[in-house]
Amino acid sequence: MILIKSNAQDYSTTQVIKWLLHLEKPYLRINDTTPIDNITTDEDDISITADAITFNTKDIQSYWYRRGAWASTQRGVLGNIKQRWLYHYLKYFTKEAEKDIVELIESQLQGNALNTFLNSSNINKVKVLKSCRALDIAVPxxxxxxxxxxxxxxxxxxxxxxxxxxxxxxxxxxxxxxxxxxxxxxxxxxxxxxxxxxxxxxxxxxIKKQFEIRTFFLVDRFYSMAIFSQSDDQTKVDFRNYNFQKPNRVVPYNLPMNIESKLRKLLAEYTLKSASLDLIYSEEGAYIFLEINPIGQYDMVSVPCNYYLDLEIAKHL
Known part of the structure; x- marks a missing residue:
């Protein structure tokens, strides 16, 4: 069975699930609002009951962390505490304990995981820039x-x-x-x-640019798109300041092999099998790395470039 961790509003998760149904692959989707009713361990296996469904980590062949936190196992436990300071202290204490529980669960799944909550939610932008410099990846x-x-x-x-x-x-x-x-x-x-x-x-x-590049990395392949954002004052600094009346021109793009090789090493350092990356192609003809987002939307690359990434993710799972 495939375990998917997401949230209820995520469009991409739903699209991947449609392909899983077409491919006849069994799956279980847990959203950030899905209550975790019970967690028990039996030697190395973990049994989880969520929304009246019980499953064991040994039965999970593939795990996709898409987005959202795991739902709290402490809902209602602190409801009778009246002292505000004690409530916040215990709430912090239980959240820290839950991080350890999530780490325990994902440690059982990471062998066949397409990212995890822990490695996707703890990306330090400044640390990544330091890693880039060590790998000879140009940064601003x-x-x-x-x-x-x-x-x-x-x-x-x-x-x-x-x-x-x-x-x-x-x-x-x-x-x-x-x-x-x-x-x-x-x-x-x-x-x-x-x-x-x-x-x-x-x-x-x-950095003055010729164009921006958004690339989606999946397992071992980069799916890249060039974004000609510099010709519009609204998107010149950041294409995410979208101009919906006059969208930027976008085209499929192939990064040079040496750039992809360096980026693979960067992603491996952070144990990411899936992520969106932003780069700039400068006026001087240099590739300048900006940042990694493990949870970013990939549909904006998939649809205009005909990459069918929902299907590719479903096939990988």
Missing amino acids: ETTLTNTREGVSKFIQIHGDVITKAVNNIEPNIKGECFIDVTTKLITQDNVGQLPEKFHISIFQKL
Whole structure:
């Protein structure tokens, strides 16, 4: 049986499951809202009951971690605690304990896993950039700072910069409100609009580009797409500032073999069998690595480039 860990809203999970049904492959989908009612161990095997369905890790031939956290096993346990400080302390304690439980479960599945919750949710962007430099993968000049003065000094050295969050953050939708964190341009003209101190963020030298590249890695193959975002002021800094009225032109793309080889080593270092990667092809003709997102959407690459990635994932599982 195939075990899929996802959330109820994920479109890509549903599309892969349609192919699993077509291929007659049995599967079990557990969402982040699926309550874990019981977990027991018997020597090396783990038995899990979720939403009235019981399965054993020894019966899982393949595991796909797509997105979302495992549901809490502590729901309702802390409901009678009135002291606010004690409630938050015990909530933190139980969440830390649950991380160990998830690690135990996934340790039984990782041999045939297409990523895990632990390796997909703990990607450190700054650490990845350090790994890139060790592998001779070009990256932008980068600094971490939480002060306007720090940003201003970085701009004086490198010119215009972009800023992004330190960690990967999934978009949040509440009713008609859509919240997302994208890359923004900071120049000497607008740096004064920043507060003197703010949450620590990544700042990088702005790389002038010919085009951007989004590539999806699956097991051992890269599925890449060139995005001609530089001709639109709205998407020039980051193609994710989508122009839905006039979308960027996109085409299938083949990365050079030496770039793919280096990226394979990078992904192996973080034990990732599936991930989306962003790069820039600069005006000088250099490939500049930006970041890895193990949980990012791949449909935007699959559909326009006719890669049929939902089918490829289903066949791998």
